Amino acid sequence: MAHSKNGCVATLVVKILKLRTNKTTARQGSRFNQHAVTTAYSVAAKYDESFSGEWMLDPDKGIATLHASEGLPHLTVPMKTMLGCISVAPPGEEQYRATDLGVFGGNLDYNDNVQGTILYFPVFHPGALLGFGDVHAAMGDGEVVGTGLETSANVSFTVDVIKGYATPQVRAETKDYLISFGVAGSVPESIQLATAQLADWVKKDYKLNDSEIALVFGDVLKYEIAELVDPHFDVVAKVPKSALATLK
């Protein structure tokens, strides 16, 4: 269980109230990360050194439009502005670079960390020391090219504290889902962590035994591969609130 230095046990609750881009442009990478494609694909790929992934953003219409290239004369994608990084200070005396992630959050790069999402953090130090950034106007799963549509945003949020309870690691909640982040050194371990953390959470809150939680997850569990390219991998396990609503 997380204890801050002064012994208090608490969970920091952050709700992203508003997240709106404040620039008209974004930049994006255009090479696959090694973890996203086979080695054979990487060896054969002929990337265009002069290719520039520049986008124009129209947050009123919710549309991003690529500066035309030969093969992509008019690509548009829906904007879904997200926070790539959000964290409290990590446990102990450790320091992390902005690209890293862990039980404290960090570079989770989850494309549903958007307006309306609530995040729960363990508190390891007095004041918790919340930080965030790395705004993407849109991003596919896995951040397969090493970036999203990198831009900046104005962020409004509320912060609350649950005293006497410390979530063991960062987790989240949207309108429809309870969400667990599995952060580990490999995707298989990220999957195992994400599922086990979510099972522990739901089992406790809904007073289920091990057979019951396994059965429920066997029906309704969803996985998302959030992050393939950073020092640690991030797999999301989530369970729909609609299914949990029938449990009580």
Next chain:
Amino acid sequence: MAHSKNGCVATLVVKILKLRTNKTTARQGSRFNQHAVTTAYSVAAKYDESFSGEWMLDPDKGIATLHASEGLPHLTVPMKTMLGCISVAPPGEEQYRATDLGVFGGNLDYNDNVQGTILYFPVFHPGALLGFGDVHAAMGDGEVVGTGLETSANVSFTVDVIKGYATPQVRAETKDYLISFGVAGSVPESIQLATAQLADWVKKDYKLNDSEIALVFGDVLKYEIAELVDPHFDVVAKVPKSALATLK
């Protein structure tokens, strides 16, 4: 490229027209597979030997209801009837057990192999030798308890042949997505295969270069973890047709 024994090059196209359960019950497992949770979770779990995952199915209402247990007195989930297995005969002289999967399809356990989905198979032998089964009334991602809601169904489908072109491995298409199955011995390799196969497919069909396909996937690619528990793993990479529609 796949060649049948008599040298013909072809792709088998199977559209699932109708998939409707024909039994009123289903059975489901209730222990997590070792790949779905941490070892610590598996060691600590106290499964109830007498727990029985029996469901009643109501396909008219599209609802499955669990026979009550203490912690789950009235669990209901929406039915989404799927084919766990669908395949052509594998290449060469190889034989596979029904639990296995590969470029020929097989136990893909993808919970979007449902009514309306179209599958494309390489043809390795005269007649292709299509087979299917393993009906699930519903199933979460990854088949984390080793089963879905196992039942049976009436299936209507159409079969078509594309001559002169052989898809390198099984793939699929729904109303909204182009879908690639990455079948390999580990999840990281399944991810790499799924992405690379989908990239090769879209690159060719939309005449994109390597930088362009990487950029598009960086925005809109989605992953799903279809299968964690069989002799091979199955990760789905998919791209929305809506994004591709702006390419032409």
Next chain:
Amino acid sequence: MAHSKNGCVATLVVKILKLRTNKTTARQGSRFNQHAVTTAYSVAAKYDESFSGEWMLDPDKGIATLHASEGLPHLTVPMKTMLGCISVAPPGEEQYRATDLGVFGGNLDYNDNVQGTILYFPVFHPGALLGFGDVHAAMGDGEVVGTGLETSANVSFTVDVIKGYATPQVRAETKDYLISFGVAGSVPESIQLATAQLADWVKKDYKLNDSEIALVFGDVLKYEIAELVDPHFDVVAKVPKSALATLK
């Protein structure tokens, strides 16, 4: 436990008495397999298409000498002639290609499957159906270039049967070590299988409890990475007989 079709329970014991190359040449690959090096290495590598890995063998002196190349004018390595493949027929109705491996043995590519080594196989079918081949005059760990020094040999061996006991999977014994092969779809799983199988074996033979076997392995266990390039991976766990000698 392995049962042959007619219900008999048995282990096939094969001792390689003599293994001597019968050709004066061998051929070898000269590109790293994707599992042996990083993607960055593979992308940067400039392999010489005209490079030819041809060796002259001198089994009397036990030396292999490379046909000179510019950078390798006089490379010689000690010969250590090994059997790349040795197997019984796999269980059930399955068929395998010669490149595959499993509980039945097969393409284990272990560079200590040499003269003097004893292998133990489960018997799945009447007659066991022993087969072998794929002679390498020498090979590094992991078969990192996809081949050893490929040649052929005369082989003398004895075959024996242990009735009433079936080894759960292929294992081996040299003058100095008890050896377990972990064959799986990824290296981490191969490691886990190899260790667990060896622990089960030694625990039973030496009447140790779980704490005792863990302690012994914590002191003296050795791993070898036998095979990185085939459809399944092969990691060897082994324990020195000298340590076990002090147990009785």
Next chain:
Amino acid sequence: MAHSKNGCVATLVVKILKLRTNKTTARQGSRFNQHAVTTAYSVAAKYDESFSGEWMLDPDKGIATLHASEGLPHLTVPMKTMLGCISVAPPGEEQYRATDLGVFGGNLDYNDNVQGTILYFPVFHPGALLGFGDVHAAMGDGEVVGTGLETSANVSFTVDVIKGYATPQVRAETKDYLISFGVAGSVPESIQLATAQLADWVKKDYKLNDSEIALVFGDVLKYEIAELVDPHFDVVAKVPKSALATLK
């Protein structure tokens, strides 16, 4: 390339001259780490809570003897005293806990980091800031029970500096081998790093092209699994000096 803060480029060379235990006892764990055995093994294991892994050390005879347990009345193993941890300060502003490891060394837990071994470190900060500890009187591969025979030692060593050249990451040399440490978040990535780093090293020193280095490694490369249980994994790739001696 590693640059210290003041811009100097250098490699720190540490030779372990003498490493001799200075206590008569050592303690050792006796439960398998989850990465060393299958989940099924961990679930079935019945560890003895009262089991105590206490050893008596006799450095004159080079023998460690276990305090007798029922199943292990007189276990003795040869001592091979090693340094579990040895490192310089990590790059940038990062801080690491003593259990971690990386390009800077750290908890490499390599059982050949013994008397006579020479280690090469990149210099990231003025003075390099060498540190070491975590003495094991003996340890099997992988540190499968989470410890070796933990004790303490007197250490004599020499320190030298190579100016104008910075090794990209920690590496080592014994009487017989050139040694590369692959430190990563999973064993497959550790293997790939270890091989690629060693290939880059030997290729440069012996002026080999990519085909030549691949061929040489295909014959003589050895792997060792040094560390399975820490925040990062550590696989060693090594090449015998005897083979390299024929290259010049």
